[in-house]
Amino acid sequence: MSALLTRPLALSQGDPAGIGPDIALTAWVNRRKTGLPPFLFIGDPNVLEARARVLNLEVVLREAAPSEACGIFAEALPVLPIAIGVDVEPGKPHVATAKATIGAIEKAVDLSLRGDTLAVVTNPIAKSVLYEAGFGFPGHTEFLADLAARATGKTVTPVMMLAGPKLRAIPVTIHIPLKDVPGALTAELLEETCRIAAHDLKVRFGITRPRLAVSGLNPHAGESGAMGREEVDIIEPAIQRLRAEGIDAIGPLPADTMFHDDARKRYDVAICMYHDQALIPAKALGFDDSVNVTLGLPFIRTSPDHGTAFGIAGKGIASDASLVAALKLAAELARTAGSAN
Template sequence: MSAALALTMGEPSGVGAEITIKAWQRLCASGPAFFYCGSAVLVETTAHALGLDVPVIRISEPVQARAAFDRGLPVMDFPLEDEVTPGAASPSHAGAVINVIETAVRFAMEGQAAGIVTNPIQKHSLHQAGFPHPGHTEFLQALSGPASRAVMMLAGGGLRVVPVTIHEALRSAIDRLTPALIIETGLAAARGLQRDFGIATPRLAVAGLNPHAGENGDMGDEEETIVRPAVAGLRAQGIDAFGPLSPDTMFTARARGSYDAALCLYHDQALIPLKTLAVDEGVNVTLGLPFVRTSPDHGTALDIAGKGIADPGSLIAALRLAATIAAHREATS
């Protein structure tokens, strides 16, 4: 992997700067190399406030990052117009947050960065400022163009999960479920597992929607009218998919060994087991993009921002996985 990874600032009032600093401390000798796209002042003041010894090296272009990485944290500076108060997100920072993401994506699309790793954003603050997308994944999809099909996958603790519906109300998610949507997501997930993880024939376990996968229609008919036709459709297109499975048993240790990824029907059905198994090392991976993107599997943690207790484990896992995926793509391209 020739280029460094671009790490975005995320919500300035959250723990992004703190976990970035701590990640560099752990990775500066071994890599993977990354550079921070965000406020240099934010990093410096955070390090000083927490008593962390991290030299900040300002760079003007991504190519400078690798040579600087073992000496200090490379930072491409995106100044903030307003002061940052830890734990108090503000819509006034939205423009800088969005600009950082757009710039990092451009670096990755142009090959100046091996991929992007995104620190968590505060969606509510962005929406207050007029941000039209439900979250990171949908924004990255828009930036990638109509040929891409972004699919969220969470990985950690020996489990990979792919939610068919993501950031929307549960009632809306259920109403939107169709065989076609499940098939589209399953195909994108299978292609992503092949491209980014080297799994030649991915095996997908498809969750049911209702308790006990509907009990043959006694607890709802969505398994028979939506999920089972989707599984048949995936198999017809050569995907090794099976289900619908009862959601309360498909994530046991024994069951997890029978598939490469679980295709789940709504956000919490996927994220609850993943975060239970890997709360400190889970990684959010966006499959189906023309560039590599991972993220820590946690939010901005406003409640602990500025206290020095944020765990960088998930960010470190995200950086390492992004580097692995980038190297795999480079070797097989």
């Protein structure tokens, strides 16, 4: 796979006290075995050097520009340095690292928007650490959308999707309390989410006619209004309008029967009404090899589907499987999108 790419992927460091450095190093060490596409690590090389010593990994680091990364990836891990300025201890996050963590994301987005890198791949962040430093976004997804909007001058609606070998799932509402979901769920939001999903599945995933299965919000999809009106008043009319536009959407379907083996054969993506309704089945069916993909952006973005895992950082037991899957999927989406242009 790597031989087919002339530009690298941009990999942001994530929270340096978490497992981001661990899995980036391990992924590079195993690059030949996994057929890993070349990436440019954006972050502090001192953190990588220190973590490699802790993990007893032999890694050659080399400072590199994006144009140099593919050429040296086979022999050295290319790094675009962003200094943190403080010592980082595995498993002990500190607010002093937040500026560099945010800066790495911003740089990765900038490089990809300029075409210097093929896609953005983000290592996990600790939102509580960033909030302490004044970070004003619920998470990665919303921050990336803001960066894209500022760079392009256009409104950007980000759509979060968990993509695994057995299931693709999208939550319509994302990082909000469960009690706020009914108020946040609108026909306009559902329709826009489905339109973006259908577009990106076609353009970036190469699915000619994406099939969308839309869940209900309430148990048993509301039982025709007996257990809630959201299905009748919001979801059903939205699906009818989408179908009139030519989008292959069905529902609202009871969420408790959407995810078994036979049901999943009937659709390409599950559109769910809230965060856990989508992420619980997605992670249950593919925790180690599912990938977080943000649709609706003017660049490709993927990420591992796990968090910072501070408790195991620096212990040599963190799996790089989801990061490897995220890097491979980013390269695949870039290749598909490129061939469609």
